[in-house]
Amino acid sequence: MLRLTFLLRRREDMSRQDMQRYWFEEHGSLVAGHSRTLGMLRYVQVHTTDDDHTRLPGRRGQMEEPYDGVVEVWWESKQAMIEATRSEEGRKVDQMLREDEKNFxxxxxxxxxxxxxxxxxxPTPENVVATERSSLVKxxxxxxxxxxxxxxxxxxYWRTHHGPVIRRQAHGSGIVRYQQVHRDEPDLTDAINxxxxxxxxxYLGHAEVWMDRSSMGNPTPENRAASKRAYEDEANFIDFSRSTMFLAKEHVIIDRR
Structure with a gap:
């Protein structure tokens, strides 16, 4: 299954709240209405929260500013995505969506x-979602x-060494779900940008972790030890100054999986 990650920064003349409102109420409806034309299996908006994100990096030091949200789209395959988006109708829809993106x-x-x-x-089934009303956060x-x-x-290194480090301490870290999402398909990536x-x-890719807020507000000794081990191993392959992290809530707009 092919996945798209699209990190979003708002227009300078918009607040994050106004940007997220337009994205969800206006643009999201446009995408949903044409999702079958574009061959989408799943379309999710990930909205950055109002948390104090300056506290997240911790010992990682200065990192890039958080994004305002993330678009996530899944297709059955690379071929399915290409056939849908490069059809005559698919090109028209893509052009329309790109024009609307300029509004926010x-x-x-x-x-x-x-x-x-x-x-x-x-965990199975794969239905962990950090919804607006859930205590989960992504x-x-x-x-x-x-x-x-x-x-x-x-x-x-990320896949074969760091992954096992996190898996071994997932319970002590309060992790509900953890995925590595690795960048690929360079020609398609160049074209969309x-x-x-x-x-x-x-980016190289992104890690995504679902946690319950109750495990974040009052860290246990196990939480702190797990965080220390994670950071020490991250330093072996991550340039923190050119990376970022933020908390978010998920809005599942389309899911046909």
Whole structure:
């Protein structure tokens, strides 16, 4: 299954609240109405919360500012996505959506990439969602790798070494679900960013972690020890100064899986 991640920054003349409202009420309806034309299996809006995100990095130091939200789209396959979006009708819909994005997004400072998921802590059925009314929250961690590593080396380390580190301590960390989402399909990624005039470098991928807020407000000794081990291993492959993290809530608009 192919997935799109699109990190969003709002226009400078809009508040985050106004941007998220337009995105959900106006743009979301447009996407939903044309989702079958575009071959979408699932479409989710991930809205950054009003939490104090400056406290999240901790010992990671200064990181990039949080994004205002994330678009997530799934297709059955790469071929299914290409056939739908490059059809005559698909091109018309894509053009219409790109024009509407200008009403609420700073497209130069937003960035998208195609990717594949590598579940690490994954309860079944896969129905964990950090809805607005749920006590769950989703931690989004878009990351870039150290210059001392190649793209492939960093993804390999992340997948084969860091993944097991987090899995071993998931219970002590209060993690409900954890996925690594690795950037791939460079030609498609380049094309979608060119079409929107993005001037932002895509990330290596992103980690996404679902947690209950009750495990975050009053960390136990186990929580603190797990966080320390996670950070120490992250430092082996992540350039924190070019990465970011933020908390968010999920709005599932379309789900046909």
């Amino acid at each position: 997004l700073d497209l130069k400072r937003s960035v998208a990439w195609f990717n594949y998921e590598y579940p690490q802590v994954n 931690l989004y961690f878009p990351l870039r790798h150290l210059d001392s590593l190649t793209f492939d080396e960093a993804q390999w 060119r079409s929107r005039g993005s001037e932002t470098e895509p």
